[in-house]
Amino acid sequence: MNDEEILNKLREVFKEKIIESSIPRKNIVNIVVPKEFYKEVIKFIVENFNIPHIQTITGIDMGNEIQIIAHLGRSITINVRTYIDKNNPQIDTITDIIPGASFYEREVYDLLGVNFIGHPNLKRVILPENWPKGVYPLRKEYKPEHPKPLRGV
Amino acid sequence: MSSFTIPIGPQHPALPEPILLKLEVEGEYVVGVDVDISYMHRGIEKAMEYRNYIQNIYLAERICGICNVAHTVCYTLNVEKLYDKEIPPRAQYLRVIIEELNRIHSHLLWLGVAGHEIGFETLFMYVWRDRERVMDLIETITGNRVNTAYTTIGGVRRDITSDIEYKIRKTMDIVEERTKYYKSVAAAEPTIIARTKDIGILKTIDAINLCAVGPLLRASNVKNDVRADAPYAAHDEVPFNVITYPYCDVFSRILVRVDEIFECINMIRYCLDHLPKGPIRIKLPLKPPKGEAVTRVEAPRGELLHYVLSDGSEKPYRYKVRTPTLANIPSLCRMLTSSGDYIVKIADVPIAYASIDPCLCCTGRVQIVDIEKNKKWIWSWEELKEYSKKEFKKS
C-alpha cells in the first residue's frame, strides 16, 4: 500500500474528523485530527494497515497549545498530529494499542507536562526525582540559566 | 524464597555508561526489573533551540560518540529537506561510505564489549585492536578518530583522494579477514555458545509489539532496515542484504552484527567502484525556510529519528531526537524478566543488557540546571578549587 492509498483510505473512513491532510514528501503522510479522535485514528491505522510500529511521539510547545505528533510506520511514515490545550494538557494514551509507546509518552509527560490518561506507569523517566513540580524544560517559558557557554578564561 | 533488590548501576564495571537496573532477585534468578535512564541528560534538545543550524551540526554529533556519523547524517539530511535542494550525488555516496565505516567500527566495538561482558577478555582485546584500523581510516578520511565532523549541511566537507581510496580498500580486506575469523571463533568456542545461546530471548511477536529497532529486531527474525525500507542518502542505489537470524537470543544478535560488517564492507567497495564525479557540496544559506521535516536513518543501533520544526529564523524552533536505545528499552525490560519457563539469572544480565548495544548518552538529552535552588550547578574554576581544598582539609 503506498502513501496515497493510505491517505485516501483515511479520508474515506474518517471524513470530516480529519482536519487537515497532506503528503509533503514521498512516503510521508500528514494528518491532523482533533484530540478526541486521536486514539481512534491510531487504532484504525495500527489494525487496518498492519503498522504496529511507532517511531516516536513528539511534543511541541506552540505557544498557547501543545502539538502532539505520533510518528507511525516502518517504510511509510504517518504523522498523526493533534493540538491540546496548554493549561490543561490531557490526551488519551495509546500504550494499550502499541505497548512500545510507553517510554515515549513518559518522555513527553516528563518534559512537557502532558497527562496521558490511562497510562499504566506514568512516571518520570528523564528528569531527576527532586526536579521541581510544574517546571517543564521543553516548554518555551522555561529559560535555562546558562543557555550559552561560559565566556573568558 | 524472599526476593531482594540488586542495583546494577549507575556505576558498575559492566556498564560503560550510567543506567540503573533495579533487579528484583530471588537467589540467582531475576524476577523483575526497573530501568532508570536519567543519569545522562544533557539538555541537547533544549540547547539546540539556542544555537544556529551550523552550530547544531556539532551538537548533534555529540549526542552520541560512537554513532556520531549517523547523527550528523540524519541532522544534515533533515535540515536539507527544509531547503528542498538537490544534494550532489558524490556527497551522498561519500556519506554512505563514512556511515558504513562508522557502522563497522561500532559493531566491532560491540563485539568486543560482548566478549568483555561474558568474561572473554582475550576476544575483547583482539577485536578492539583490529577496530583501531577502522578508527585510523576514519581519522585519515575526516581528520579525527571519533568526532568526524564529516557531513555538513549541503554535502560533505572533504573529498576522498585516490591515495585514501587505496587505503580504504586495503583496510577493508584486512577487516573482512579478521571478522571472518571472529565469526568462526564465536561459532566454535563452547563457552561463548554456552553464555549466549537461549539468553535474553525476545520473541518475534514481542519485538514487533514493543517496537524494537535495529539489529535487535533483525535478530528476532524481522526483516526491517531503514536503509531498505525508506532509503536515504545513496542507499537506494547501493545494493545490500538485510541480515536476519531466527534464534531471537544473544547469539543471534552476535551473528547479525558480524554479518552486517560484511555487508558494510561490500557496500563501501561498491561505493568506491561507483563513486560519481562532481562537486561534494553546495552552499546553502544560514536561514532555512519555514517548515518541518522528519528523517530516519539506520544508525548502528537501529532506527534513529530526527524531527525539526523551523520558524524561518536561524535557530530551530523545536528539534526532536529519538535514539534507537530508547526504543529498545521496553524490549530490554521484557528480556530481563523471568516468566514461565524462561528464566533469567544475574549472570545473564550484563550480556543481555549489552546485547541491545545500549548507548545512553544518546538516550538522555535534557538539561539539568539546578537541583537544589541555592546550589550552583556550574562552578567557576576558583570555586571548585576552594571546594576541593576545603574537602581535602576535612579528611
Place this chain on the structure above:
Amino acid sequence: MAMFKELYKHLFKKRATVLYPFKERELVHIPEGYRGKISFHRDRCIGCGVCATVCTSGACEMTTDEKGKRPIFYLDRCTFCAQCAESCPKNAIELTKDFEIIAFDRKTLVVK
C-alpha cells in the same frame, strides 16, 4: 579452545601497543588534514566575526587589539570541529597536526 592457535601465534608477534608518551613517539602516525591545535594568522584576519558566530562551544570570542577586531581561541573549550577554519573567508585560521595540548593552567591554552 577456538582461539588457541591464534594465541600462540601472538607469542612471537610484536605487541600492538605503542608505548606512546615516553618511547616510540615516532610510531604515532598523524594523517594529513588532522584537526589539532588552532593556529591563527593575524595578518590575514579582517575581523568579520564569522568564526565566533559559527563556533559551537563558544571557544572563539571576538576582541579588539591595536589593529582592530580579531578572534581569540580558548582551546580548553574547543571541540576541534574546524568549522571556524572552514567558514573563514580569508583562511586566517588553520588547524595544525599538533595534538598534545595538555597544560597545567588554562591560561596557557589561549591562542592569540
Place this chain on the structure above:
Amino acid sequence: MFEIEFAFKILEIFIFPGFLFIGIISLLYEWIDRKFYAKLQNRVGPLYAGPFGILQPLADFIKLIAKEDIIPKAADKILFTLTPLFSFSLMLTATLLLPIIDISGILSFNGDIIFAIAIMTLFCILVFCAGLSSNNRFSAVGAERAVLQLLGYEIPLMLSIVGVALNVGYLRISEIVKYQSTHPWLIFGPQALGFAIYVIAAQAELERIPFDIPEAEQEIVAGWLTEFSGRKLALFRFARDLELVYVSGLAVALYLGGPLGPVISGLEIFFYTFYFIIKTIIVLLILSTIRALFARLRIDQMVNFSWNYLLPLSVLQFFLVRLVI
C-alpha cells in the same frame, strides 16, 4: 648442637625456603602470570615499575597497604577484620608443605596430603565468611557462588589427588616425591588425566577465568571482595598469589617429580630450587593459557560441567590407576 639446629630451622621457616622466599616468588609469579596473559593478548602488561614491570605486584601491594582502610558500618567487624589475616596466614602455612630444597617440605608428616586438601577447602570457607561478613548484596551473592563452586570442583580435585596417593601407596608428599625419583614422573601414565583434572579444578580453586564466577566483575562488581579495601585487600591479594604458588607447587610435587632432577653433588639446594621454579612456572603458564582461552561460565553451567564431566573423568582415572597397579 641443638641450638644450631634450632637456628637453622628458624632460618628455614622465615628466610629460605620459607616465608621470605615464598613471598618473593609469589609476587614474581603474579608478574609472570600478568605478563604472559598480556603477551597472549598482544598487549604489554606491567611495564613501568622496575625492569619490564617486574616490581609491579610489589608496588601494588605497597600501594594498597598505604590506602585508606574502610570497614562498612553494617559489617560484622570482628569477622571482617580477621578473615584477611586468617586467609593470608593459612596460605603462608600451606606453602611450608611444598618440597622446594628437599624431597620433603619444611612441614612434613604422615597424612599431610589430606591436610593439603583441607587447606584448599578451608580457604574457600574463609572466602564465604569474608563475603557474608561484609554485609553487602554483591558480596553475599559472591560468597554464595564461591561455596556452590566449591561443591563443583572439590570432589574431582580430591579424587585426582587421592589417585596419586593410591598409585604411590603413601599419604605423604615426601613419599610421593621419593617414589618419583625411582619411577618415571607420575604425569607419564594414567595420572596424566589426573593432572588435567587437577589443573582445571585448580583454576576453579584460584577463581580465574573461566571459573572466576565468585568475583565476576561484570556481574557482581568484585563478588565477595567488594567491600574490602586497603590493607585487607592487600592481604587477600597476597593470599591469592601465595595460593598460586601453593597450587602449582603441589602440582609439581604430585605429578612432575617435585624438585628432583639431575644435580651436581654439593649444590643440591641450588639445583632443587631451580627445578622447582622452572616446573612451577610451566604449570603457571598452563594456568595462564587456560585463563586466556575461555569466556566465563555461569555458576550453574560450572557445577553442571564438573558433575557431568569432571567427576566421571576423575572416577575413571581412579579405576585406571587401580587397573595399572
